[in-house]
Amino acid sequence: MSEARARTSRSASPRAAAGIAAAGVAVLLVVSVGPPQRIFSRPNQGDVTEYFSYTQRTFEGELPYRDFSIEYPPGALPPLLAAGPADHGYYDRFRLLMLGLGAASIALLVAALFLAGAEAAEIASGVLVPATLPLTLNPGLVFERFDLWPVFLMLLAVVALLRGRQLLSLVALSIGAVAKLFPLALVPLVLLARRGHAHLRRDLALALAAGLSFLLPFGAIAPRGLGHVGALLVRRPLQSESLGASMLLASHRLGFYSPTIYYSIGRSWDLAGPAAKVVAVLSTLAEAAALVAVWVFFARSNRGSRELLLAVAAVVVGFVAFGKVFSTQYMVWVAFAVPLALGRVRPFALAATISALLLSLYDYDWGAFDLIAGGRTSWVMLARNLILVAVFGSLLLELHARGRVSAARADAGAAHAVASP
Amino acid sequence: MLRGTGTALVTVSAVTVIVGGVASLLVFTDLQLFLAFGIWIAPVVVLIPFVYPADGERAYGLRTVVAALVLPAITSIWVVWLVLSHGVIGHHP
Numbered sequence: 001m002s003e004a005r006a007r008t009s010r011s012a013s014p015r016a017a018a019g020i021a022a023a024g025v026a027v028l029l030v031v032s033v034g035p036p037q038r039i040f041s042r043p044n045q046g047d048v049t050e051y052f053s054y055t056q057r058t059f060e061g062e063l064p065y066r067d068f069s070i071e072y073p074p075g076a077l078p079p080l081l082a083a084g085p086a087d088h089g090y091y092d093r094f095r096l097l098m099l100g101l102g103a104a105s106i107a108l109l110v111a112a113l114f115l116a117g118a119e120a121a122e123i124a125s126g127v128l129v130p131a132t133l134p135l136t137l138n139p140g141l142v143f144e145r146f147d148l149w150p151v152f153l154m155l156l157a158v159v160a161l162l163r164g165r166q167l168l169s170l171v172a173l174s175i176g177a178v179a180k181l182f183p184l185a186l187v188p189l190v191l192l193a194r195r196g197h198a199h200l201r202r203d204l205a206l207a208l209a210a211g212l213s214f215l216l217p218f219g220a221i222a223p224r225g226l227g228h229v230g231a232l233l234v235r236r237p238l239q240s241e242s243l244g245a246s247m248l249l250a251s252h253r254l255g256f257y258s259p260t261i262y263y264s265i266g267r268s269w270d271l272a273g274p275a276a277k278v279v280a281v282l283s284t285l286a287e288a289a290a291l292v293a294v295w296v297f298f299a300r301s302n303r304g305s306r307e308l309l310l311a312v313a314a315v316v317v318g319f320v321a322f323g324k325v326f327s328t329q330y331m332v333w334v335a336f337a338v339p340l341a342l343g344r345v346r347p348f349a350l351a352a353t354i355s356a357l358l359l360s361l362y363d364y365d366w367g368a369f370d371l372i373a374g375g376r377t378s379w380v381m382l383a384r385n386l387i388l389v390a391v392f393g394s395l396l397l398e399l400h401a402r403g404r405v406s407a408a409r410a411d412a413g414a415a416h417a418v419a420s421p
Numbered sequence: 422m423l424r425g426t427g428t429a430l431v432t433v434s435a436v437t438v439i440v441g442g443v444a445s446l447l448v449f450t451d452l453q454l455f456l457a458f459g460i461w462i463a464p465v466v467v468l469i470p471f472v473y474p475a476d477g478e479r480a481y482g483l484r485t486v487v488a489a490l491v492l493p494a495i496t497s498i499w500v501v502w503l504v505l506s507h508g509v510i511g512h513h514p
Contacts, residue, residue, distance in 0.1 A: 010475040010476050010478075011475075036454075036456065036457040037457065119470065119474075119475040119480070120473070120475065121469050121470035121472075121473040121474065121475065122470050122480070124469050124473075125465075125466045125467070125469040125470050126466075128462060128465060128466050128469070129462070129466060132459055132462050135456065135457060135458070135459035135462065136459035136462060344481065344485075346470075346480075347467045347470075347481055347485055347486060347488075347489035348485075348488065348489045348492075350463075350466045350467065350489070351463045351466065351467050351489040351490055351492060351493050352489075352492050352493075354459070354462055354463040354466065354493055355463065355492040355493045355495075355496040357459070358458075358459065358460065358493070358496050358497065358500055359496060359500065361458075361459075361500075362500045362503060362504070366503070366504060367503070380499075380500075380503065383496075383499075387492060387496075
């Protein structure tokens with residue numbers, strides 16, 4: 001996976017890539033800080049108030065998981081506590097931290113596309129999707145949640161891998177996986193992308209140690225509190241915004257199903273009842289099948305830098321689209337992952353992602369209560385989720401097509417070798 | 422037959438994009454709301470590589486541009502209609 005092979009005469013120059021990264025960061029800063037969003041003038045509400053409470057108790061000497069319950073795994077603690085202490089400035093420091101991670105993620109996205117040999121216009125168009133995220137998604141979901149932390153780690157892992165730093169890549173994913181689960185699904189891609197097996201065991205052991213360094217201390221001191229986090233991950237019911245739930249709610253609109261929606265253990269509005277339980281299991285199976293399909297198609301391709309970026313985008317979209325839990329802020333992961341995809345599918349994938357973001361914005365800002373009541377916003381959610389399934393399908397097909405081209409080239413090479421001994 | 426289907430797709434897509442664009446501009450008379458909504462981002466994102474091709478060679482053609490814009494256009498029209506029907510235009514949360 002060398003940089004030299006990926007780059008062509010059409011690829012962006014280093015100066016152009018640096019300019020696009022600077023412009024992307026500038027756009028992010030302007031649309032975040034300036035009107036109409038003005039993230040530093042927003043009321044303090046939502047998940048960030050929970051983070052404030054966690055930080056306050058930690059700074060007062062209490063231990064997370066032992067002295068108070070916390071729903072996030074230990075990898076989430078660094079960004080939550082970094083904005084401390086819990087005083088009147090906590091909220092703006094947290095937003096500033098997320099803004100910094102967003103800017104760094106844009107720089108990493110540009111670096112990944114540059115290393116894969118993307119053209120300047122491709123990089124510029126791709127960067128606009130995350131840089132304008134405060135306009136296409138509620139800014140509270142971008143800067144008052146910690147999702148930009150695992151996104152930053154994911155992109156760091158991708159760039160590290162493209163630069164041949166497999167160990168750094170695995171460590172970044174390992175830390176990301178103990179903050180949010182989705183980076184774990186990228187580990188097989190890193191292992192498949194390696195050339196040769198030198199130091200494989202050492203790298204895996206070090207990456208595992210990085211993840212365990214977050215889990216083990218709390219596991220030893222507060223096993224019950226940490227176990228509660230794991231149980232929540234497994235036991236969370238079918239969330240109202242997920243693909244399965246939106247199909248059930250659409251059935252309700254057609255008169256075939258009667259939903260029971262309640263505020264559940266995961267602090268989200270979920271569906272109860274036997275049908276919802278069956279759909280939740282089917283969703284999880286579909287999610288697993290989607291991830292395996294991406295891993296297999298990536299393994300069958302020539303595993304170059306462009307195939308890697310396609311596979312990363314497909315894994316993230318598949319993880320989000322088919323999961324039984326789909327919080328609106330997961331669209332932040334999608335907005336940073338899809339622009340990695342290069343090739344014929346790119347214009348559709350980028351445009352469809354913006355469609356999905358707009359529908360998510362509508363649901364979050366205007367349709368949330370209507371969705372919980374099983375109203376017509378159910379159709380909006382179904383449309384958003386089907387668009388994401390279409391994006392996933394297009395990325396998978398592109399990856400599959402690249403695998404077939406690689407196989408055909410290998411066959412042609414073998415035939416040529418036989419013909420001219 | 423395939424060619425006929427392709428022509429029909431391009432025509433329908435072009436009409437949808439035009440209707441979507443005009444609807445967005447007509448409805449969002451409040452420039453701040455229009456900018457805040459981000460409906461305008463999809464065409465910009467798809468058109469940049471089309472308008473500025475590397476070495477004068479385009480990665481994709483007009484048909485791809487139009488096909489890629491169908492979903493955002495339909496989404497824009499639909500969301501605009503939903504927002505209008507809820508009567509919240511001019512009151513960005």
